[in-house]
Amino acid sequence: MKDEAIIRGGWPKNTWRRFTGESLWQGAISAGKSAGYMLCGFAILLGIWAIVSGVSQSLPGPFTTLKTMARMLADPFYDNGPNDKGIGIQLISSIGRVFAGFALGSLVAIPAGVLMGASSTCRRLFNPLVQLLRPVSPLAWFPIGLAVFKHAGEATIFVIFITSLWPTLINTAFGVGSLPDDHRNVARAFAFSRGRYLRRILIPFALPHILTGLRLSLGIAWVVIVAGEMLSGGVGIGFFVWDSWNALSLERVMSAILLIGLIGLLLDRGFDFVARKASYAS
């Protein structure tokens, strides 16, 4: 339950109560208030943005930006060769790379985390290594990826792979390591086999921690992909941002920033949704 509080993030506490019918009216008021606050926040941002852009001249204002964004979104999937593709193609390419790297990273990080959490020998062996590598910007691995894979796209996926390792690994190891003795004693007293212990005790107990790790990994992966694609070039939202700067179109850069934020938010909420379904089922 305490994990849920972290995962639920900013949603108002009584979001779900709204659907139970009993306090429908109160719920409606509360939802209305939340929406009101959100709109006020956006209005403040737009106001500051309009003032700053009016003063600085070089920064595009909100209205020109929104006009440019509308034009970008009107035809998101056009493809006029390698350096001129629609925003939809760029975003889908980036999301694909994020998921590829994230999936590969998770495949390594979850078993490694379980090992580190369950065995103090593994923890002592690998924890210093993890602590050493974790503070390194994943972008520093880009040249290594290039050298190994000879291809910028795969090197970007490699960077995302590295990015996705650490939060998942550390949270999984923590979750597995904090298994209470009470649960472990049940397995011992009732002679659980290794497989039953994993399936019925260790994994279910660690699942909320693993999901928290995965969610953090996915969030950071989406942050890192933009920078990664600025280096790799070719295609992707990061490349799009850099290419727009080279074309001196800050309207497009600002539009991309808004879209990156929106998609990051959707990824996070989507993961939260899937994760909650998964942990209810288990």
Next chain:
Amino acid sequence: MSAQYLQARDVTISFDTSKGRFTAVKNINLTVKRGEIVSIIGHSGCGKSTILNAIGGLVRLSAGEIVLGGVTVDAPGPDRGIVFQHYSLLPWLTVYQNIFEAVDSVRVDISKGEKAALVESFLKKVNLWESRDKKPAQLSGGMKQRVAIARAFAIHPEVLLLDEPFGALDALTKASLHEELVNLLQMDNRTETIVIVTHNIEEAIFLSDRIVVMTNGPEATIGDIIDVPIPRPRDKREIVHRPEYVEVHDRLLYLLMDAFAAHKKSAA
């Protein structure tokens, strides 16, 4: 063999703590007959749960040995069913699954269908068949403890180890669970040997054939062993008026309040 079915010989158990070596219990010598019900009673921190865990094979002995049916105990085994102090149900499994997983793990000798029938019969015995699909969080303390008891009984152990099984329950729930436990035992014609850890005098007298009284910890040991010469079946309302009951009760009160009184002012 039956007369010395379960034996603790010169058992000492110490732990390494951050403040140095801590000896919980020292020189424990205890012999339990097959089919006997023995309670271990004492103040908190007297190491009574430690002894139980040692019989369960969950705690390593520093000295001495525990012998069960001629074999030295050095690990947990399905011949001993444990009811843990904090129920220790797995919160992500339903009531049914909690029992089934234990049965499925231990009873490799019977088919899936027989396992299912076994789980069903025990859930019905503790009146939880209707709640079989609930998760532990949806149950009251008494219901959780009944699941834990059913789980320990369902694996058909030779020895049942109950660690303050009713300690966290209110008096009324406690009383009805005592009777349920006794019924459960008689239905089985009681081949099981039972060791119960408790800090409740009435509970110890009602349930046991003999009561082991611990001195205070650290380095606690057995202070006295008292027979409970009250015939079974025992009726909770009736036995309290028997002279044997009063005598045992007074003796236990004297031992716990005076002879081995807690260092601090006792709350018991």
